[in-house]
Amino acid sequence: MSSIAVSPPTCLRDTSVRDWHYLAEGGATVVYSYRGPSRVAFDGMVLRLRKRAHRQTEPGPDDDDPMIDFQQKVIGRLIDPAYLVEMRVVQLDQTWLNDFSSYHESSRPSTRREVDAIDLSKRKALLATDLVSGQGTAVEIKPKWGFLPSPIHLSSPLKTVTCRTCMHNHLRQSSGVPPATGYCPLDLFSTSETRMMQAIAGLWTSWMESFGSVNSLRIFHDGIIIQPNDHASLREWSRHVMGTENATLVELQAAFTSRIVGALLSTPILQTLSELQRTLDALDIEGLSQLRHRVQTLRDLPSDEDDHELLPPLEGTTTEPTIPEWISFVEEFLSPTHARNCAHPDPSDLRHYILAYLLSATFKDCSLILRLSSDPILASQNPVKVIDLDPKSIRKLEQWEKLDEAIARSYAGVDAGARKRCVDSGFRQIPAGVPDEKPVASPWAKSEPPVW
Numbered sequence: 001m002s003s004i005a006v007s008p009p010t011c012l013r014d015t016s017v018r019d020w021h022y023l024a025e026g027g028a029t030v031v032y033s034y035r036g037p038s039r040v041a042f043d044g045m046v047l048r049l050r051k052r053a054h055r056q057t058e059p060g061p062d063d064d065d066p067m068i069d070f071q072q073k074v075i076g077r078l079i080d081p082a083y084l085v086e087m088r089v090v091q092l093d094q095t096w097l098n099d100f101s102s103y104h105e106s107s108r109p110s111t112r113r114e115v116d117a118i119d120l121s122k123r124k125a126l127l128a129t130d131l132v133s134g135q136g137t138a139v140e141i142k143p144k145w146g147f148l149p150s151p152i153h154l155s156s157p158l159k160t161v162t163c164r165t166c167m168h169n170h171l172r173q174s175s176g177v178p179p180a181t182g183y184c185p186l187d188l189f190s191t192s193e194t195r196m197m198q199a200i201a202g203l204w205t206s207w208m209e210s211f212g213s214v215n216s217l218r219i220f221h222d223g224i225i226i227q228p229n230d231h232a233s234l235r236e237w238s239r240h241v242m243g244t245e246n247a248t249l250v251e252l253q254a255a256f257t258s259r260i261v262g263a264l265l266s267t268p269i270l271q272t273l274s275e276l277q278r279t280l281d282a283l284d285i286e287g288l289s290q291l292r293h294r295v296q297t298l299r300d301l302p303s304d305e306d307d308h309e310l311l312p313p314l315e316g317t318t319t320e321p322t323i324p325e326w327i328s329f330v331e332e333f334l335s336p337t338h339a340r341n342c343a344h345p346d347p348s349d350l351r352h353y354i355l356a357y358l359l360s361a362t363f364k365d366c367s368l369i370l371r372l373s374s375d376p377i378l379a380s381q382n383p384v385k386v387i388d389l390d391p392k393s394i395r396k397l398e399q400w401e402k403l404d405e406a407i408a409r410s411y412a413g414v415d416a417g418a419r420k421r422c423v424d425s426g427f428r429q430i431p432a433g434v435p436d437e438k439p440v441a442s443p444w445a446k447s448e449p450p451v452w
């Protein structure tokens, strides 16, 4: 008698905290890659743990269960699921999480450690397919906002000339943060090969100049993040990309840029993202804010109770959307009859516009991970995935209004002749002074999700 069937452990508690390696982090989560002894449940997976800001005293809700539903039932209707990453929820054991955090805290960048830490109050986390481990190169790009707003509800034309990301980078630069100033998302989203090359070259330059600290470009080789000032790993990577360790940085940049642009041109994902961002943000935060204030003013006016009943309740501006509400929102957004007059938004549609804006914000903040492979079979498989498609909180609306104002105010201080002119290839030009009276129908107005 031999062969003892041992079921694979699926509890994180059964893994040593040393089996996980720090990979990267964003504003809300920190991600570790499993590198321990082979275990079916964890091989090729990353663990995504929520963080809590030091200034945040109250623990937040465990929001990873809704996150899976949101990805499958909401995002999966708008983006071909082939671009999405498989995820599942895992339980966290408090003692294990405490040990994990103490063991790994020192591997986090000091700039991040100053503001937040792993949230030890959470009882759940996410496991997701590790998109960067294994042999070869994986490149992560955070494209940001791929459109210029329609001028209808804007207080000034400033935002229709220079894109939000370029203006935000200006604000950051004025406050001493190293930004990706050579990068304009509208070039990346343009579908023009020349402009896309310019965009990727800009990302490369800021990656180099910031010693890899910008979040808009990350390069992983054989599962390890490459730091631009680590010459040994840069040489090793150059051997992989260029076939030689002796390439100059200029040659390496050119080869990298053309590989990335080639990969991006072979997929419609950037167009999908910019169309979603644009269509869902039909009013701009300024128009949304005006609509919110209009509802507030109408509610404050003495009038018939009947009239008031037609107005949306103000809780609609503060209550987080539930998954069923998201599902019906997307149903409606995809329906052939979905059309709204965005030039004259109806106050009764306030909640609709808020949900649309929140969803647009998710698509404005996601990242792409591309696998560069010289193996023709691997290369023929979908080489691009979209990550970080978390729902945004309704609590952010006010913060976004303030940030928008701060960005525009700071950019208004730039001499008119020195302002960047960002070109939006997908922009529907509306002549100045002519309000767009036509209802805007969703380009996704079909009964089935888009199929490529």
Ligand SMILES: O=P(O)(O)O[C@@H]1[C@@H](OP(=O)(O)O)[C@H](OP(=O)(O)O)[C@H](O)[C@H](OP(=O)(O)O)[C@H]1OP(=O)(O)O
Residues within 6 Å of the ligand: 025, 026, 027, 028, 142, 215, 361, 364, 365, 392, 396
């Ligand atoms: O406002 P933005 O455009 O600066 O985006 C924030 C990101 O800054 P970025 O410009 O990408 O460096 C920011 O990224 P970092 O923390 O800077 O890496 C977050 O992604 C933030 O989202 P959340 O608060 O984590 O849900 C993002 O906030 P949201 O606006 O998406 O809520």
Ligand SMILES: Nc1ncnc2c1ncn2[C@@H]1O[C@H](COP(=O)(O)OP(=O)(O)OP(=O)(O)O)[C@@H](O)[C@H]1O
Residues within 6 Å of the ligand: 023, 024, 025, 026, 027, 028, 029, 030, 031, 046, 085, 128, 129, 130, 131, 132, 133, 140, 218, 365, 367, 387, 388, 390
């Ligand atoms: N499935 C994955 N495979 C490999 N690496 C990943 C995966 N998911 C996330 N990462 C890495 O972890 C980082 C942080 O993850 P993510 O972007 O989801 O965090 P976030 O806190 O929500 O980010 P943001 O600040 O942009 O909102 C990513 O930028 C990426 O480098």
